[in-house]
Amino acid sequence: MSIIQRPLILASKSPRRSQLLREAGFSFTLQTFDVDESFPPEMPPEEVAPWLAQRKAQAAAHLIQEDEIILAADSVVILDGKIYNKPADYEEAFNMIRALSGRQHTVVTGVCLLSKEKEKVFAGLTKVWFSELSDDEIDYYIRTCEPFDKAGSYGAQDWIGHCKITRIEGTFQNVMGLPVDLVYAALRGF
Numbered sequence: 001m002s003i004i005q006r007p008l009i010l011a012s013k014s015p016r017r018s019q020l021l022r023e024a025g026f027s028f029t030l031q032t033f034d035v036d037e038s039f040p041p042e043m044p045p046e047e048v049a050p051w052l053a054q055r056k057a058q059a060a061a062h063l064i065q066e067d068e069i070i071l072a073a074d075s076v077v078i079l080d081g082k083i084y085n086k087p088a089d090y091e092e093a094f095n096m097i098r099a100l101s102g103r104q105h106t107v108v109t110g111v112c113l114l115s116k117e118k119e120k121v122f123a124g125l126t127k128v129w130f131s132e133l134s135d136d137e138i139d140y141y142i143r144t145c146e147p148f149d150k151a152g153s154y155g156a157q158d159w160i161g162h163c164k165i166t167r168i169e170g171t172f173q174n175v176m177g178l179p180v181d182l183v184y185a186a187l188r189g190f
Helices: 015-023 045-059 090-100 135-145 159-164 172-176 180-188
Strands: 008-010 069-079 082-084 104-114 119-130 165-169
Touching (some): 015 172, 045 082, 069 090, 119 172, 135 159, 159 165
Antiparallel strands (some): 069 082, 104 119
16 A cells, blocks of 8 residues: 555656655656756756656656656756766766765755646755765775765765765755655645
8 A cells, every 4th residue: 555546657767766765655666768867058957857857757758547647856966056967987976075075065856746637846955064085985985885876976875974974954865866755745736
């Protein structure tokens, strides 16, 4: 039994989004698609994640049957007005974490809920503070946790979150990849 009665399709490859939905009591099926994640360079950084989430949902729209709802999401890390997406390799991951070290950054997770009759696009925003990381700590983290599938090169649920996040404003779940509180409230409106 699910907390939400309508069938839900999660259009995401993120194991963390699946985990968060399961832990929150949602039943869902999983469908993944490859979607071009490029965005217009002039787009304000805070608008990128909801825009990409909407593109992902629309790519899966053909799957919608009867009263099903597609849930798609995208997360970005923003520091000094620059977006830090998934790193391409070790060096890029190292440089991203080095830039975040000892600083506050923002995680924006955009969500799109799409049914046959309705579309809702919204975003969660969380401010995150890291303590300083030494080069050895950054190297340890990358080699141990391999954060190559994570925006900003880190997972809040990994070592770095346990040992180096000193403060957050917003929800921890949003930093993990899904503002579950906002998703639940929005689904109640469908």
